Amino acid sequence: MNVTIILASYDSGYYHGGCGQGPDALIAGGLTEALKLAGHDIDVHDIGRMSDEQEREIATGFAVCNAVSGEVRIACDRGRFPIVLAGNCLTSAGAVAGEGADAMIWADQHGDLNTPDTSTSGFLDGMALATVLGLCWRPIEARIPGFKAIDPARCVLVNARDLDTAEQQLLETLPVIRTECPDWAGAAQKLKDAGAERVHMHIDLDVHDPEALQANRYATPGGPAPEQVRQAMCGMAGPLTLVGLTISAYDPAFDAKGEVPPLVGQLLVDLLATLEKS
Template structure:
């Protein structure tokens, strides 16, 4: 398969800080070699310097999304499958704009469903899925080329186990599908039955059980181990028309042995192999 690896190494408005170090660490950890070994044609692109002022989280976050949308759109036109390696989850707003997704699987230990009116932390990434679903930051998101808000009924939220009270209320109000990782493939049929044509797969690596593998500082008990996550995502790929992937929120400072990059490689190989068999 022809692939485009798109690196967006930003975290909270800063380049190559915190989880912004993750994309390069995943590549350095052997991702390109792993994908090439399995027969894929890989092109790697960095979005470069974006945002006028470092540290302006909102402005830079949407500038990153815009750059990713452009790179992902170019990849699709080139016949390449876009894989975005991102520091922040908000970057997926750009990924779905670029690959034209009409549905999304959001695997994350968090709901990312707050809005500026409901957040108590002010953390922009805690609003990332809400932005993708058109629930907040509408003007900023609309400026991202190709962006169209996704219908909440076409969202499958996987293993969100660290939810605040407001997010639970939002989930009760919106028609988002929700399941733990092991049960997620059973709900994929509901998305497929809704006639979805293009599904984006978003993987925040803190979905993993931190007692097995810690990807960043935002840890919460529970979650799948790497094998179960791979099994679930591969099963989803067998049922849904996945057209792009985002892998986000890896901070190598919390992975001193470098265990996460090989896990990412194996997971992506499994998903891509399943997609190839369907083609």
């Protein structure tokens, strides 16, 4: 399979800070080699550093989305499957735009469904899925080339276990499809029934049980094991049309033994094998 890996090495507006170190760490940990050994043609592009040296979180976060949208569009136009390695979950908005995706699988321990009106922390990445669904930041997200908000009825939220009160209340009013990993088949069918044709898959690595895989400082107890995440993601990818993938939120400072890159490699090898068969 022809694959383009796009590196977006930012965390909260900072280049190579925190989870912004994750993309390079995944590559250094053997991700490219694992995919090549599995028979895939791999091309790696780094969006590099944005020109704004002030590192303002909101402006820089959306500048990253703009750059990612362009790189993803180029990959798709060349018949290559785009995989974005990102520090922040917000970057998925750029990938969705570049792919022309109309549906979303969002695997994350958090809901990422706060808005500027509901957030008590002001953490931009806590608004990432809300942004993709068009619930906030509409003027600035409209400037991402090709961006169209995903209908909440065509969004699957997987294993979100750490939700703010405002997010819980919002989910009671939205038609978002919620599921746990073992129930992937029902979620995939609901997404098909909702009219999903071009699905983007977003995996925040803190969706995992931190006792099995700790990806960053935000991890809370519970969650699925790596093999459960692999089974669910591959299971949903089979009957659906997956047009791109984002892997986010890996901070190597919380992975002293370097256990995350091989597990991400195994996930991607299995996922791409599923796509080749479907």
